Amino acid sequence: MAIEVCVKAAVGAPDVLGDCPFSQRVLLTLEEKKIPYQMHLINVSDKPKWFLEANPEGKVPVIKLDEKWVSDSDVIVGLLEEKYPDPPLSSNPEFASVGSKIFSTFVTFLKSKDANDGSEQALLAELKALDDHLKCHGPYICGEKVTAVDLSLAPKLYHLEIALGHFKKWSVPENLSCVHKYIKSLFSRESFEKTKAAKEYVIAGWAPKVNA
Numbered sequence: 001m002a003i004e005v006c007v008k009a010a011v012g013a014p015d016v017l018g019d020c021p022f023s024q025r026v027l028l029t030l031e032e033k034k035i036p037y038q039m040h041l042i043n044v045s046d047k048p049k050w051f052l053e054a055n056p057e058g059k060v061p062v063i064k065l066d067e068k069w070v071s072d073s074d075v076i077v078g079l080l081e082e083k084y085p086d087p088p089l090s091s092n093p094e095f096a097s098v099g100s101k102i103f104s105t106f107v108t109f110l111k112s113k114d115a116n117d118g119s120e121q122a123l124l125a126e127l128k129a130l131d132d133h134l135k136c137h138g139p140y141i142c143g144e145k146v147t148a149v150d151l152s153l154a155p156k157l158y159h160l161e162i163a164l165g166h167f168k169k170w171s172v173p174e175n176l177s178c179v180h181k182y183i184k185s186l187f188s189r190e191s192f193e194k195t196k197a198a199k200e201y202v203i204a205g206w207a208p209k210v211n212a
């Protein structure tokens with residue numbers, strides 16, 4: 001039986017898959033584990049009553065497991081690993097936090113209106129640390145095989161590339177070659193192609209935050 005999963009619909013297009021990186025992380029996990037699922041697209045600016053009843057906090061993603069709705073991508077990914085251990089996706093605990101500050105530093109830089117506030121340098125330092133890690137341990141964060149930590153980071157790097165390219169004409173420096181290779185190999189996975197939001201919706205999702 002297919003697992004029910006609620007994910008974000010695109011801004012202004014409620015019938016199209018939206019731009020939530022946490023939703024994509026859960027979809028990537030389902031795809032990589034080849035777990036059949038039924039997707040409900042949730043318009044987060046007009047949430048359906050049944051969704052709010054099932055999940056009063058109102059955030060996506062949520063997934064129905066053993067008749068219960070479960071929220072939070074960290075919790076969902078952990079439960080999927082327990083219930084569907086094959087193929088194993090758990091990451092080496094030593095490397096579980098690699099790249100974990102990239103998303104927050106990216107968002108700070110994206111929203112920054114002051115070129116001298118150090119936010120670009122902070123992001124560059126995180127990307128450089130990822131490059132150094134991949135140089136020693138790559139091609140994925142835990143080595144030869146993709147694991148949960150890559151599936152969490154991939155949608156965030158996708159947002160970073162699109163949003164910084166669009167709003168700041170900024171891209172990951174060429175000399176971070178391991179990061180470039182890493183991004184290319186993650187984005188070309190079938191699971192990623194199938195679960196990514198279209199570029200225009202990623203831009204539409206960030207626009208109000210950038211222009212705030």
Ligand SMILES: N[C@@H](CCC(=O)N[C@@H](CS)C(=O)NCC(=O)O)C(=O)O
Nearest residue numbers: 020021022044059060061072073074
């Ligand atoms: N920590 C949560 C974050 C989920 C989250 O922030 N979801 C956003 C969309 S990307 C959301 O549901 N926003 C709608 C709302 O808060 O009303 C997770 O990992 O699942």
